[in-house]
Amino acid sequence: xxxxxxxxxxxxxxxxxxxxxxxxxxxxxxxxxxxxxxxxxxxxxxxxxxxxxxxxxxxxxxxxxxxxxxxxxxxxxxxxxxxxxxxxxxxxxxxxxxxxxxxxxxxxxxxxxxxxxxxxxxxxxxxxxxxxxxxxxxxxxxxxxxxxxxxxxxxxxxxxxxxxxxxxxxxxxxxxxxxxxxxxxxxxxxxxxxxxxxxxxxxxxxxxxxxxxxxxxxxxxxxxxxxxxxxxxxxxxxxxxxxxxxxxxxxxxxxxxxxxxxxxxx
Amino acid sequence: xxxxxxxxxxxxxxxxxxxxxxxxxxxxxxxxxxxxxxxxxxxxxxxxxxxxxxxxxxxxxxxxxxxxxxxxxxxxxxxxxxxxxxxxx
Numbered sequence: 001x002x003x004x005x006x007x008x009x010x011x012x013x014x015x016x017x018x019x020x021x022x023x024x025x026x027x028x029x030x031x032x033x034x035x036x037x038x039x040x041x042x043x044x045x046x047x048x049x050x051x052x053x054x055x056x057x058x059x060x061x062x063x064x065x066x067x068x069x070x071x072x073x074x075x076x077x078x079x080x081x082x083x084x085x086x087x088x089x090x091x092x093x094x095x096x097x098x099x100x101x102x103x104x105x106x107x108x109x110x111x112x113x114x115x116x117x118x119x120x121x122x123x124x125x126x127x128x129x130x131x132x133x134x135x136x137x138x139x140x141x142x143x144x145x146x147x148x149x150x151x152x153x154x155x156x157x158x159x160x161x162x163x164x165x166x167x168x169x170x171x172x173x174x175x176x177x178x179x180x181x182x183x184x185x186x187x188x189x190x191x192x193x194x195x196x197x198x199x200x201x202x203x204x205x206x207x208x209x210x211x212x213x214x215x216x217x218x219x220x221x222x223x224x225x226x227x228x229x230x231x232x233x234x235x236x237x238x239x240x241x242x243x244x245x246x247x248x249x250x251x252x253x254x255x256x257x258x259x260x261x262x263x264x265x266x
Numbered sequence: 267x268x269x270x271x272x273x274x275x276x277x278x279x280x281x282x283x284x285x286x287x288x289x290x291x292x293x294x295x296x297x298x299x300x301x302x303x304x305x306x307x308x309x310x311x312x313x314x315x316x317x318x319x320x321x322x323x324x325x326x327x328x329x330x331x332x333x334x335x336x337x338x339x340x341x342x343x344x345x346x347x348x349x350x351x352x353x354x355x
Contacts, residue, residue: 080339111339112330141344145329173322174329199274200321240267 001025001243003229003250004266006258007106007135007169007187007216009034010057010068011049017219017226018064024230027251027266029061030258032071032106032135037221039078043087046074050091054098069264071105071135072096079110079119089122096130102261103127105135106169109147112139117150124158133261134166135187138175140194148175152182165260169216170195176208185257189218190228198232202239205249214254305347 002025010018010031021029031053040046053070061068072095074088095101107123109116127134134155139147151168155161168179169187172195179186188204189195196204201215217228225231233246258264289306292298309327312320330348 077342110342111344112335113339114335114337116339117335139344141346142328142330142348143344145326146332149333150335172325173319174325203321238268238273239270 001230001233001246001250002027003233004214004254004258005029005217005226005229006214006254007032007189007218008226009218009220010061011052012037012221013219013226015060015064018061018066021226022064022066024227026066026230028067028069028258028264030069030071030102030254031057032137033073033075034106034137034220035075035077040084043084043091046088047091050095054095054100058100067266069100069102069258070098071103071133072101073104073107073123074119075106076108076110076116076120076137076139079116080113082115082118085115085119085122089119089126092126093130096132099263102258102264103133103135105133106137107134108137109139109151110137110143112143112147112150117154120151121154121157124155124161128158128160133258134161136166136168138168138170144170144172145174148178152178152184155184156182164212167214167257170218171204172196173200173204173207176204176213180208180212185212185214188213188215190215190225190232191218192223192225198228198235199239201232202236202241210245210249210253212253212257213249214257215250301349302345302347 005021005026008029008031010029033053050072058068072092074085079085104123104127107120109120136151138144138151148168155166163183167185167187170189171179171186176186188201190198190201205213215229215232217224217226219226229250233250236246292303305328309324312323312327328347
């Protein structure tokens, strides 16, 4: 079996995870910039992190023959400090030329605050100015529905951002239709307790269709499973789906979205 | 299509028991007045409703339905159910 992991925070994972992912059939991993588990104090911390994403982590992945791609931004949890966010956003244009950078992400909202929304809009402008793909994080738990609505309205204020070049990640049953109906891609995240299970992800594919959807693990420094995507493939087999269907969802779909950036080559 | 009850009834039964024992546990320890428990109890009837989209409707019931951005984020975490604003009337 082959699959693409379109959302894994590999800086927080060990080499055991790289070995396991490749053994399970992972053909490429994509790593959005995210919250480190603590708030960074200044833009220098982010610059070092961006170098880790664009230089060190691809070399670490290459030892396991795994192509590694990345996305750049300041994440919504650290966007309340708009001065810091402005300094970080100013770093990004020069880094867009790095060979493994796919676009701007994972931007979005966390608590749905005014400053978070302002910084989201600045990222969207950056993406529009540089014709970048966009990967969006939707908030957790009780904040997700409200945040998704605010995000979708914000994006549609940027007429040059084409919906097919934007993926709204971490959708669940109450937000997936909102995202797909407006022509965006939807990411279903297989994360313990706070996001979707394999069975719910497969249910969403049955309810909302097989197009413009990808599955991901969003594995990070918390309790998460870097093999959540191939484990979902097994659940698909249990439920009677064949290898062609599984390949379509877990390999062809992410390939279709990510190949919109010509750097993404397998 | 395989038989979904054959495949998944035991796991669903286990989830139901987990939920039931959680409700017993918080009650036994006098902690069932928490707002999250209230939200859970409000969502439970959706399980027994007819018609589709129970998961979606439960998620909607556990969601913040306000529409305006908040003035500032003073915390970073989420808790699984919206806090109800006090009635100031």
